[in-house]
Amino acid sequence: MVPAPTVPTARPLAADPDRLFPADPSLRPLARQLYERVADLPIISPHGHVPASWLAEDTPFTDPTSLLITPDHYVTRLLHAHGVGLDALGVGQGPLSEPDARAAFRILCGHWSVYRGTPVRYWLQAQLTGIFGVDVRPSAETADAIYDTVAAALATPAFRPRALFERFRIAVLATTDDPCDDLSAHRALADDPTWTGRVIPTFRPDRYLEVGARGWRTDADLLAETAGTEVGDYAGFVAALEARRAHFRAHGAVSADHSHADVRTDRLSPAEAERLYRLARSGDLTPDEAVALRRHLLWEMGRMSSEDGLVMTLHPAVARNHHRPTFERFGADVGADVPVTAEYVRALAPLLSDFGTHENFRMVLFTIDETTFSREIAPLAGFYPSVFAGAPWWFLDAPEAIRRYRAAVTETAGFGKTSGFIDDTRAYCSIPARHDMARRLDAGYVASLVADGRLEEDEAVEVVEELVTVNPRRAFRL
Template structure:
């Protein structure tokens, strides 16, 4: 049997109908080379500040990418064998892990991970054969060899990927030193901005909450013994982030409710929480109130508020206990936005400084809640398909579900939300191809004129993320 090639067809993801495909291809050509704007992701700024080189194929392409590891786990592979949660992972282990991936190449058929991996291997590392048991070592060796070149250090890759803006995700107490070093570095002129992610400080039931809030006081220099101090300390850290270039604050809780308490209730529940005496329902009530406060602060200080709610984190506790968080065992749950956001949107929904981007893993909310909200409220944007929904058919479902009610202009533009640095260009490329596919269909069905589609594809890739994220 001959080794099948790794094929990166120029028309991949475009629709099969020849006429629509030609339209899609021509729309895509207008944006394929545009700079990448990545307003939400998880690549460490330190990689760029230090211009790191990457140790081996596995630690770059497999271990940090829970999209990759979760499906191998679903086929019976131990996460440990993929380097997840391992302190030391030598070259032999790295090679074994890479072989496991190659042997399970068929497990990714029909998934976006396959598209991303193909593009990473082919476009970045010049691989020309399909990974398999037979080719695993050769593919590994070729990637490992490339990683030794200076062209494959973090900054060189960043340039090659054509990234104009990259947002990281950071703890409010982070000193943002890596961001500062980048900003101060005269040899660096791209924009790497932090994102304010305060979830843990809003969850009084989290076992670390009290120490987190202590650290917040220490970092901000503002006492957090009482509720007013928490607000002031948070505002101070937000200002610190804004001073370091942040444009958004990201929030991810089990639900997105924003029910305000009275000031007296908030003070009371906060005091209970600080004493370690808060009950589960009270803790949820306090968190919802604090999320409301975060929204008010966003209206005040201008940080775009983004919501990524409704995931049962660490669903399989034994795995999380063994390997930590963000390892692929987070499972979505249903979510409700209409009533959940009503208090916040009644308070600041038409405030000129407020912008709110709604992400979801519950597709039912696209046409039922998110698009109607984005269609009416000037502040609300329908966030791009996120996580499990960042995939070809899901992206097309999103466009079909959202556009008819909210239009194209009230969508956020793409976010890659990735820890897998090398997958960034492939993820944006997928999104551009699918936006072109969607618009081509509208043109082919005479729902949009072609000159408008040409303008719209540029907007979706460039204008929309700049507007939604104030970039």
């Protein structure tokens, strides 16, 4: 480890070993004991956004900014909210020059205080201390020294993607992939005798289901070409999707991920589906018809899941690219996405009436609308054998929100119908800190049930262990 140069005025940076445990002295010791049972267990990450090519190629990370700042919209959005332009952070640009990378890193460190109370601060601090050995608090004064420390580390073999994968104790890592992706990186890993990790693709067909979107016809043509089928009629389109799912299954995929404005699964008659599909092909679909066909296609995805066993994960209800000028300049996924309300109960009734008790069908429900935790998600997961409550996602992927999630979901659905923690991140180095956060918080919640007289200690141990080892494997059929 390269030590950070001394900065006289710098304050220390260190991780509190009891962080995130309940402050209450009657709960903390038990929480700590429970946490210690799971602290070092391997990480199962069944949904995320790290590119498989990083591991296939094992290319060294180029600089601290490209690793920790630019691709992580959690980090960039709050700087933007404090007046920093996204361009200054490298967003929407090619590789950064060293001066630009360093300048962006200075901005982050100089704005360290804006992250107070946020999980971004928590994860960044955990990465700096736990992975890179930084021991001074980020600030304008310490920025360059910290940059140098991290950059020096990244230049060493121990910080290449594969070495970190092993150091992070990752047992399974899922990527998220376009149905037309040839999955060559996954294949390369599978074919590499020196690689023993498990990296699996996830089928993410959103754009092919958004039949009213500009560009859909081109996308559908690409799908046809990739699948080697015709998509002139609805049956052909469905066959193309099925072919690509089979391709993903063959490369290890266990789930298909879906994110649309809603999760309605209203089924159309075959004739109506065919009629709307042909209108989509000719570009004559009205917006309402496009929505109707997309909802039917989501039902169709569920039908396929009941057949091929890909677990269906739902990440709905985000107003994407809320700020038009930002989208026009920087593109998607730069932090300008904002949650809206979600509705699951009526939306999923058609699909769940058809496949909700099908032994081959599994569905994991995610939300960024907390109101659905106790009202909809827990009751659905508490009845349907196929339904699992997904871990808090995105804006809710934070200590207080996770505590609210457990408090809201457990009483109706218990622990066994929850997915286990899902990091869903592009920030590779934050994966251990995120899972560690969840383990600490779950230990605290379970300890509170013991203090409540609702759980015995031996059961508490089983719960925290199963949440890490059993739940994600059960929900994702791993």
